[in-house]
Amino acid sequence: MTSTARDDMLSGGFANPSHASAHAFRAAMDAMARPGTIHQVTGATPPKPLSVAAGVLILTLCDPDTPLWLAPSHDLSQVRGWITFHTGAPFAALATCAFAIGTWSALGPLSAFPAGTPEYPDRSATLIVEVADLHAPGTRLTGPGIRDTATLPLPDRASFAANAARFPLGVDLFLTCGAELAALPRSTRIG
């Protein structure tokens, strides 16, 4: 019976979309504004392997105008079905996506994603990276939104430093783990 798979796809959205997405947007905005801080979010129960935080970000940020690329780790029919039912976001190739979702190893090199143009640096991708841990001792971060220093456990320091060096071009990243999220905008200096 296919109804079980279909059930997973259809359930798990926000119970009260306007309030839940406003709370989640606030958390995402605070995380981006203060890199290194960790925020709790709730409200979504997406199908595996999506984490709660990644599901909340998708429900809050994605809509029919934001092409989405799923890394091989997350490119599963139940994930596609869930995103389509709840957001209507189209699926696109890596080179044209506005959002990309996956584990760090599945996403591949950051330089492959749209980094914007000098005239329109906002035409870049935002990556939602599923990580195993946000609280481990990590890399030192400095830059806008950080009073002294902050730390985040980054999977690959060199690629993040290269991404920051391309400012104002580059990609912005959300790191998600369970119901927690943190963000790393391109303006943050690594190390």
Next chain:
Amino acid sequence: MKGSEAADHGPGAPALTRQEWLGLMARAPGRRLAELSRASGITAPFAWLRPPEIGTIMIRGRAGGTGAPFNLGEMTVTRASLRLESGQVGHGHVQGRDKAAAEWAALIDALMQTDRAPAIATAVLTPLAQEMAASAQTRAEKAAATRVEFFTLVRGEDQ
């Protein structure tokens, strides 16, 4: 609302296809749909998959029915999705901002996939279809009454 779901029939599937009853409820006046549903006393425990929400959709048309498609304009629609405790999923799309009608449409869509389908078709869908056919007929008759036949009298200048 994939096309493949249109093939889903519950036990005792009625003469109407899922596409037909969804289309009927989408075109019907929301007030009548709600009245008929309330009067028939349909209830079933369910959980929301998508609570009723209001949005717009782009209506596309083709000039003469065969030309290139163009955007005719946006219209307001209300949609809702729910799942019965017995597992059937129902989707409702109705015109306008009528959340109650969208809920009824979704509930009826879900129940039409169960063995209660014949009762619901008799109580709600058949009367609704008949009323809409009658109103379309009345309108067509009124329009036909104003029909003007043009005759050209040959006056002979061209000959």
